Amino acid sequence: MTGRGVIRVAIIGNPNSGKTCLFNNLTGAHQHVGNWPGVTVEKKTGNYVYQGHIYEVIDLPGCYHLVPYSLEEEVVERFLYEEPPDVLINIVDATNLERHLLLTAQLVGLGVPMVLALNMMDEAGQRGITIDVGKLEQMLGIPVVPMVARRNKGTMELLERIASLVERPHVGAAGVDYGILVEGALERLEGELEACSCRVPLRQRALSLLRGRVVCGEDREKLTLATRLREQLEESLQDRLESYILERCYGFAHGVVRMCVVQGSHKRLSLTDRLDNYLTHPVLGLIVFAASMWITFEVVFAAGEPLTTLLESGFERVREGLMEVIPAGFWRSLVTDGVVRGVGGVLTFLPNVLLLFLAIGILEDSGYMARAAFVMDGIMHRLGLHGKSFIPMLIGFGCTVPAVMATRALDTRRDRLITALILPFMSCGARVPVYALFISAFFSARWHATVVMSLYLLGIVVAIGSANVLGRLFFMRDYTPLLMELPPYRLPSLRSVGMLIWQRAWMYLKKAGTLLLAASIMMWYLCSYPRPARGEEGVERDGARVAFEATYAARLGRALEPLVRPLGFDWRIAVGLLSGVAAKEAVVATLLVVYGVSDEDGSSAALEDKLRMDPLFSGKPWVAYTLLVFVLLYVPCVAVMVVFFREFGIWWTVFMTVYTTLVAWVVAWCVRVVGWLCGASV
Amino acid sequence: MSEEKRGLGQLSRAQEDYLEALLALEKDGGGGVSLSALAERLGVSAPSASEVVQRLQEAGLVERVPRGAIRFTEAGRARAEMVAARHKTIRRFFAEVLRVSPEVAEDDACRAEHTLHAETCERMEDFLAHVAADRLEKDNSVPLTLLGKGQEGKLVRVAGGENVEIRLAVLGLRRGAKVRVLQNSGRGPVMVGVGNARVAIGRDLATRVHIALNKTTVRK
Numbered sequence: 001m002t003g004r005g006v007i008r009v010a011i012i013g014n015p016n017s018g019k020t021c022l023f024n025n026l027t028g029a030h031q032h033v034g035n036w037p038g039v040t041v042e043k044k045t046g047n048y049v050y051q052g053h054i055y056e057v058i059d060l061p062g063c064y065h066l067v068p069y070s071l072e073e074e075v076v077e078r079f080l081y082e083e084p085p086d087v088l089i090n091i092v093d094a095t096n097l098e099r100h101l102l103l104t105a106q107l108v109g110l111g112v113p114m115v116l117a118l119n120m121m122d123e124a125g126q127r128g129i130t131i132d133v134g135k136l137e138q139m140l141g142i143p144v145v146p147m148v149a150r151r152n153k154g155t156m157e158l159l160e161r162i163a164s165l166v167e168r169p170h171v172g173a174a175g176v177d178y179g180i181l182v183e184g185a186l187e188r189l190e191g192e193l194e195a196c197s198c199r200v201p202l203r204q205r206a207l208s209l210l211r212g213r214v215v216c217g218e219d220r221e222k223l224t225l226a227t228r229l230r231e232q233l234e235e236s237l238q239d240r241l242e243s244y245i246l247e248r249c250y251g252f253a254h255g256v257v258r259m260c261v262v263q264g265s266h267k268r269l270s271l272t273d274r275l276d277n278y279l280t281h282p283v284l285g286l287i288v289f290a291a292s293m294w295i296t297f298e299v300v301f302a303a304g305e306p307l308t309t310l311l312e313s314g315f316e317r318v319r320e321g322l323m324e325v326i327p328a329g330f331w332r333s334l335v336t337d338g339v340v341r342g343v344g345g346v347l348t349f350l351p352n353v354l355l356l357f358l359a360i361g362i363l364e365d366s367g368y369m370a371r372a373a374f375v376m377d378g379i380m381h382r383l384g385l386h387g388k389s390f391i392p393m394l395i396g397f398g399c400t401v402p403a404v405m406a407t408r409a410l411d412t413r414r415d416r417l418i419t420a421l422i423l424p425f426m427s428c429g430a431r432v433p434v435y436a437l438f439i440s441a442f443f444s445a446r447w448h449a450t451v452v453m454s455l456y457l458l459g460i461v462v463a464i465g466s467a468n469v470l471g472r473l474f475f476m477r478d479y480t481p482l483l484m485e486l487p488p489y490r491l492p493s494l495r496s497v498g499m500l501i502w503q504r505a506w507m508y509l510k511k512a513g514t515l516l517l518a519a520s521i522m523m524w525y526l527c528s529y530p531r532p533a534r535g536e537e538g539v540e541r542d543g544a545r546v547a548f549e550a551t552y553a554a555r556l557g558r559a560l561e562p563l564v565r566p567l568g569f570d571w572r573i574a575v576g577l578l579s580g581v582a583a584k585e586a587v588v589a590t591l592l593v594v595y596g597v598s599d600e601d602g603s604s605a606a607l608e609d610k611l612r613m614d615p616l617f618s619g620k621p622w623v624a625y626t627l628l629v630f631v632l633l634y635v636p637c638v639a640v641m642v643v644f645f646r647e648f649g650i651w652w653t654v655f656m657t658v659y660t661t662l663v664a665w666v667v668a669w670c671v672r673v674v675g676w677l678c679g680a681s682v
Numbered sequence: 683m684s685e686e687k688r689g690l691g692q693l694s695r696a697q698e699d700y701l702e703a704l705l706a707l708e709k710d711g712g713g714g715v716s717l718s719a720l721a722e723r724l725g726v727s728a729p730s731a732s733e734v735v736q737r738l739q740e741a742g743l744v745e746r747v748p749r750g751a752i753r754f755t756e757a758g759r760a761r762a763e764m765v766a767a768r769h770k771t772i773r774r775f776f777a778e779v780l781r782v783s784p785e786v787a788e789d790d791a792c793r794a795e796h797t798l799h800a801e802t803c804e805r806m807e808d809f810l811a812h813v814a815a816d817r818l819e820k821d822n823s824v825p826l827t828l829l830g831k832g833q834e835g836k837l838v839r840v841a842g843g844e845n846v847e848i849r850l851a852v853l854g855l856r857r858g859a860k861v862r863v864l865q866n867s868g869r870g871p872v873m874v875g876v877g878n879a880r881v882a883i884g885r886d887l888a889t890r891v892h893i894a895l896n897k898t899t900v901r902k
Contacts, residue, residue: 064852069845096878099854127878181783236777236784240844246851273864276880282867374882378870387871387884481884482871485853488880 006047007055007166008083012076012107013091014100015062016487018119018149020044022091023059024499025155033503036075042405043075050159053166058085066106067211067242081208081215084112084199086169087162091117094124094131094146097261101253102246108140109175111201113165116144117158122151123488128264136260141172150493176252178207178245181236185210185229192222211242272367272488279368285375292368296359298449300352307351308436315344337593338524343517350505352436353429356398357504361497367487369394377482383464384471386410387482389419393463396426397456398504400640403428404647417648418470422463424636424660427456430584434631437588441608442621451625455632462633462667466659520589523579526553527593553578553594567630567668568623570616577630583637622680626672633664693741693761695796699724700734701743701762702769704752714751768803769795775806823892826872827885829863835893837861842890850891853881861893 009026013019023031027046036043044059060079061072068074080088090107092100097118107114116136124131137144143161147154177183189206198216208215209226210233230241237244278284319340326332363369372394377387388410396403403423407416427435439451530550556578557571564574572594579590588607595610611617617624635657645653693701703723707715721731735752738744743758754762773791776782782790823838837859840847854876855861864880865873872888874881883891 065848067848069849093878096854099877099879102852179781181781237781238778242844242848243851246848246856250851250856272880276864276873280865280873282870370882374865374871374873377882377884378867381870381884381886387882481887482882483849483853483884483887484882486873486880486882 007053007087008058008085009055009087009089009162010058010060010079010085011089011091012060012080012103013062013117014064014093014103014485016485017062017091017093017100019059019062019091021149021493021496022089022117022119022147022155023057024495025149025152026055026057026159029502031499031503033507036079048159050163053163055162064103065246066103067213077213080110080112081198081200084110086113087165088112088114089117089158089162090114091119091149094118094120095127095129097129097131098250098253098257101256102249104140105176105249105252108142108172109201109204109207111171111199111204113169113171114142115158115161115165116140116142117149117154118144118146119149121146121154122148127270130262130264132260132262136256139256139259141170150490150496152495175203176248178248181233182210182241182244182248185233188229189222189226192225193218211245270488275489276371276486279371280374282378285371289372289375292363292372294453296356296363299359300355302449304352304355311347311351315340315347319344333528334521334524337528338521339517343520347509350509352432353398354501354505356429357501358497360395360398361500362492363394364500365490365492365497367489370484370486373482373484374486381482384468385419385464386415388484389415389467392419392423393426393460396423396428398429399507400424400426400428400636401643402504402507404640404643407647417652418467420644420647421470421652421656421659422466424640424656425459425463425466425633425663427459427632428584428636430637431631433585433588434580435628437591437608438611438624438628441611442617442624451628455628458629458667459632462663466663520586523553523582523586523590524593526556527551527575527590553590563665566672567665568616568626568672569630573616573627577634580631581635581637583639584631587631620680622672622675626668626675629671630664630668633660633667635661635664696734697738697741698765698796699792700731700738701758702765704744704754705759705762705766708754714747714753717750717752720752765795768798771803771807771810772798774810779809823894826861826863826874826883826888826891826893827866829866829872829893829895831863831866833895834860834862835895837891838894839892840890841892842887846887846890850883850887854879855881855883855891 011019011023011026023044023046026048028048030048031044031046033042033044042061045056046059047054047056049055058079060076063070063073063076065073066077066080068077088107088110090104092104104116118131118133118136121131131146133144133146143165145154145158145161147158149155178186186203186206189209190202193202193205193209200215205215205218209218209222210230212223212227212230214223233244234241239247279288319336322336322340323332326335360369363372373387373390376390380387380389389407392403392406392410395406400423403426404420407420407423410416410419435452435455439448443451528551530552553575554571557575560574560578561571564570564577569577572591575594576587576591580587591611592607595607595614611624641653641657644656700720703720704715707719707723717731717735718728720735721728724731735744735746738758739746742755743761744752745755747753769791772794773787776787776790777784780787823835829835837855837857839857840850840855850856855874859876862875863872864875869885871882871884874883
């Protein structure tokens, strides 16, 4: 294994054991985020170089157990059996060693060289827990490295241990003794199994088979034998095999802990306990939750403002520069109106998106996110949702694409599907540009936060209503109850929050660079061709340039106008909305073109002026609000549809598209009627 | 060891085995049992079987009816059932508590039943009854949802199937685990501390988790 080639190292551990933190420590910025083949569970890989060798690091999804109960655990199982790494890093929480060793107990039989990363040694010390590392190494038969991943302590020693394990691979102790009965059955099965090209030891293959899992293509006959043996065992054990195996593993873990760990008599109420008294309190908790959400919005919008302005003016300067360099004509139009306008329009809202992920990163890393799910579960449950649904919904405020992916944290297809179907109603970050444009054009500054908040709330209300209706319509009320571990509160680590922001920002930018650029150019083409007759270029009529009226986009918009007329919109808005299907950010870019801001001064301030003077909106903020409601609710962007299709198939994607648009239309119409009844000019 | 304490002083090991075998054969066939059937079951010759039966007859435990069939007397049946019950207790204790294989449990029970004191057998029985009570939901446990903030107890049972049980167990919530309620507002999920971990359990699931309260907590 030494010498040439990349050495593969995988990190495995329970959720909240510090896996991602360790991964970041090992790989730094050399990371790649993708998907596991076949499923859309996030796969993180990275690499590092140590003493001239290249190591590839794979961050496996968090798991508690080797027999899969969730998609994540299935991914882990498949990985370990089908493409076992050269070295496995099992990261465990030193403050809760016995439970974390449960997984270790199952891993030692895999026949893969392994290192135990004993994380959170600082917290263990504070709690008066002493761990005899030497003894632990001796009992498990594998190297043990004490570390504090959050402070990047122990990483160097880990690298060293991994390197020497690659040099001299050994697989550690024999693993758990499952008792004479099970061991007998295992021996019997082992005798039946033929050698196979895979590196999985026979005993492990037999164990998996006995548990009903086919590891490397064992035939039906062997599975039948295994099933028969299992039934016999369960008969004589008077227990289910799985429970029995788990008990034996716990027994193993308990034995190890008893020998190696001294639990101090430390009874002081921990900070987490004290905080939880308030933060998960049935009343106070909800207040804190609402407050933290409000602060999040304030931070994202207020703090983002100066940066946005700075970027805006920067892009304007670039555009002006290009206008002077490139001669008038097709290329100038394409570059300045299509490319720079489109990408620039997206980039100016990057600060808001970054701040949003900063907030989400802090909520997640501090441990509050899990509390929010806890506090909300009572309510969510009554609405036909799951406490965990809350996490994708919260992520949905950033971007619907990762949110749809985050539904995988849920255990049943029903919960996943219902949650994913309502995610488009959670106002994503890409809609912020549209809100920002219309709100600053039609509402005075002191109302800004309130209007935005009202939109977010409306989205939540519609989502909840939909969850209830869809749950009753399509699914029996069989749901899986909430069950999750709450990590202790910690100061968010700059490094991991920074890494999250960096990754998300990169994803956002890639989207801007590819999909959005394409959409922007396409929209530019539709909005610019066919060219108008000579002499009509600068003329304006009905608040739009005559030049625009001849274009394909205008024709499409006019065809759709009857559909949006009842909502108080006209064909120009229809064009903007249509482009929003490509990407929500594109709505603003398209309106810039439609309103012909491009050739003159070209900032969004100019567009605001144009909108204010437009008879459609002039003096009618309610119409603007109706539009925002429609933008909030209608069909999500192409990227969401793609992810949705991958997760749930074509029919649910079609359903989602039709459903969201229908809901958007109905709700926007209701908003308009309410406005009319209240005497607003609509 | 004193024969009195074993309770069945007068009988030899062989005599006890004969009573048990007789009881088993009677249950299989009904009515009287022939001497040859008894000898066959015990793997002994007919004359030696006849000898032991003769002694049982003298002790007033069995009687011979016409055509040679053997039958229990009232006292004999009671004694036989006692022996059988003791055998069953020991076998169950070995198999269910000590988890030895069924064959070994049966074999060892055959031997131990003759040597163990009545007191030991009674304790075994008590223990099995306790285990059974645990399984038969007759323990004094309460659903987790009924515990208030700060109350502690031992997890005794999870209703609702193996999958649920294992999903809880991997989080540390297994049978015998010490559980402390950290938050329970009467609606919504329950937060418990187990080991050094905190786990949130949805309300429906929490009602299926049964906790035996610590005695000190009950008094409060």
